[in-house]
Amino acid sequence: MSATLREVAERAGVSVRTVSNVVSGFALVAPETRARVQRALDELSYRPNAAARHLRGGRSGLVALVVPELSTPYFGELAGRFADEADARSLMLLVQQTGGDPDRERELLDGVRGQVVDGLIMSPWALSPAELRRRPGGAPLVLLGEQDADGLLDHVVADNVAAARDMTRHLLGLGRTRIAVIGLQPHLHNATAARRLEGYRQALAEAGLTPDPAREVAVRRLHRADGAAAMRGLLDAGTPVDAVFCFSDQLALGALHAATERGLRVPADLAVAGFDDVEDGRYANPPLTTIAPDKAAIVTAALDCLAARLDRTTGPGRPDEPAEPRTIVVGHRLEVRASTRGPSSSR
Amino acid sequence: MSATLREVAERAGVSVRTVSNVVSGFALVAPETRARVQRALDELSYRPNAAARHLRGGRSGLVALVVPELSTPYFGELAGRFADEADARSLMLLVQQTGGDPDRERELLDGVRGQVVDGLIMSPWALSPAELRRRPGGAPLVLLGEQDADGLLDHVVADNVAAARDMTRHLLGLGRTRIAVIGLQPHLHNATAARRLEGYRQALAEAGLTPDPAREVAVRRLHRADGAAAMRGLLDAGTPVDAVFCFSDQLALGALHAATERGLRVPADLAVAGFDDVEDGRYANPPLTTIAPDKAAIVTAALDCLAARLDRTTGPGRPDEPAEPRTIVVGHRLEVRASTRGPSSSR
DNA sequence: ATGAAAGCGCTAACAC
């Protein structure tokens, strides 16, 4: 057990008040006293007790990051960035996984195991907007990704419609006209896939093409296996396809795998594109064309947003008047790589 | 802010003591009283205050997982498993990243920001065994991976010598005799690479082959880029190579990329193998042969080990006599896939 | 079976 403030005070021959002042560096302390206290602090290798500070101050310095799956490269990368940025802001990151389970999402939302965290950043998957809004827990919440709850809760999001339109235009520009999409998730409340589908259809319409339901494939999850299965399904059905735009890099990597397995040449026979820009995609064979959302901005915006809420909860000012919920849109970039770059084979 | 115990007590017309008993379900409470208290609890939607419990009880229920990099698939997967298993044990997981920075490792070891956690599980990278042992912080520690500190600290590890020997034998069994290894890390204190090198050399010796220093390649980090650079270096130097065994799947994926880029056929011209069994490897083109450590066992063993320490710190029993440090060896499996399966081309 | 009260370590309002 570490030394307490009182022990340090006794040793230095001062009161706890003075030691506390030295530790927090707040009030003025006589230089000589400060030196004496500092020595006692060092000798006893004092560490402030986090529990006491939390109890007293009402802030734990903990922020929860709630994601569907940490093993997914996208969320792994994001979590890593959040951990670093939280650290830079003297916050600690509590990571929680939901596995896409609605009950688990609800449970975490209600209060991460006994009100330990000051606030939470969540990437919901299965919860409806209504459920997201009704939260007994009370800690400030920032949402990641499209939620159909725009304007009612703080959230950080990429312009999925525009991004999907950009990608589809790129594929059309390559001369591909039978473009399939893989990644619809009609069973989820998460609106991301719906927005991307919308962007895709917009681009088709611009080019005077009619969307073909057979080329819009739903998946249950966003793993490689799902992408591979979807690709095989497309091929088995005999649907003519010269490009696939997958709604995640994982799906695209799976689709690439399945296409290669069936002897298709990518990109000659089939162009393959993803979404997320995870490292795997850069080193895929061939490297994967993708949409790169500005991840650094996502992390910064989410933490800024949360920090603002925390300040008005604990900090000075009018805590009654709830701040207007903010929607922050981060940028994205089309990253063209070899999986779509080559010419289409004549057919 | 949630209701306090005293508010509930007032409402139910009993003392805080009784409410506390109902909440913790510990002591005997008259059924009728219990019902009344329970109702008050529900009406006020009481949630125990974690800070107060922590201050009083000395346990926060938080466990830190300290890894070099969360964005690495291996650690991402592991972190995900830890999050789930911690949850099953009513613990919360605090995730910290070191980026392989020794200062950061030291800092986290010294006390994860003010003694918030009950214990920590760490995968050290750059810290020497001596530094790992001298810890002012005091919270129980379990190490992940080889550390050269065997027997002095609790740690969970795979049999890296045996695993590397298994893989090398597999490659030799395929008729490959010019086997290179990529992944030495002489600049680190982490002993993992050294052990794998040892297993590789043992297998070569068994086959009557002499290790060639030109075929033992060091890397700075374990990313795909490092594997690709190492592979290119090998090829540029003109060292004859018919197989590469990389000490991580990431390195192997990079090597695969570089080899393909240079027009080599895998596995015909070059067999490529990795270590870790991350999902990327299964969907690589071709799928990657690898060593699959028993990740579930790593997670279970590490948490069991930590739980045992926690019990003797806070729980009953003789807290003075420090338990014998434990070294737990988890199993591994050779996972043969297409990247080594095919026949070597005649040359 | 239940109540009263001490005290975990810290911060800050109130004295001087």
Add this chain to the structure above:
DNA sequence: GTGTTAGCGCTTTCAT
């Protein structure tokens, strides 16, 4: 500039 002290919400010993 520094000392004294109340109290954050909870658990638990000591009474009854």
